[in-house]
Amino acid sequence: MNTPAPPLILTRPPRTLSLAAAISSFDRFAVSPMLVVISTDLGVSLSASVAVASGYYLAYGLTQPLWGVLSDRFGRVRVMRGALLGAALAGVVSALMPVLGALVVARIVTGACFGAIIPTGLTYVGDTVHTSVRQRALTDLMGAAALGTAAATGLGGVVAGLVD
Numbered sequence: 001m002n003t004p005a006p007p008l009i010l011t012r013p014p015r016t017l018s019l020a021a022a023i024s025s026f027d028r029f030a031v032s033p034m035l036v037v038i039s040t041d042l043g044v045s046l047s048a049s050v051a052v053a054s055g056y057y058l059a060y061g062l063t064q065p066l067w068g069v070l071s072d073r074f075g076r077v078r079v080m081r082g083a084l085l086g087a088a089l090a091g092v093v094s095a096l097m098p099v100l101g102a103l104v105v106a107r108i109v110t111g112a113c114f115g116a117i118i119p120t121g122l123t124y125v126g127d128t129v130h131t132s133v134r135q136r137a138l139t140d141l142m143g144a145a146a147l148g149t150a151a152a153t154g155l156g157g158v159v160a161g162l163v164d
Contacts, residue, residue, distance in 0.1 A: 025148030056111035083116035
């Protein structure tokens with residue numbers, strides 16, 4: 001008779017999950033300092049280029065319940081891997097878009113994909129980290145996300161200036 005393996009019990013989030021959280025946050029917040037360069041490069045008004053960020057943020061937030069259902073059904077890790085692949089592909093497509101409409105669509109797809117990472121990661125930590133150290137593990141994960149946010153805020157404008 002086969003006995004199922006005991007569930008994996010961690011004391012902190014895997015480094016790859018923390019990196020994914022940092023990248024997700026970086027991607028989410030790096031675009032705001034780039035909006036002036038985007039509007040100039042695409043020849044549109046700054047108010048029109050804000051759709052790049054707005055579409056991303058809406059997709060990021062609105063898709064989170066869907067990702068929760070999918071991660072319950074297909075597994076947390078599988079969903080996060082698929083979402084990261086989708087976000088990477090959509091990010092590359094975003095960089096290649098020469099017109100605002102196409103860029104907005106690509107950023108919406110990117111936001112929808114990255115919408116899976118933080119909530120699914122939090123749930124993964126809840127599923128795999130022992131309750132006695134779960135609070136510390138959640139703090140580690142959210143700390144990585146905060147580092148991504150801080151780096152994006154500082155580097156987004158610098159990168160935009162270098163690319164311009």
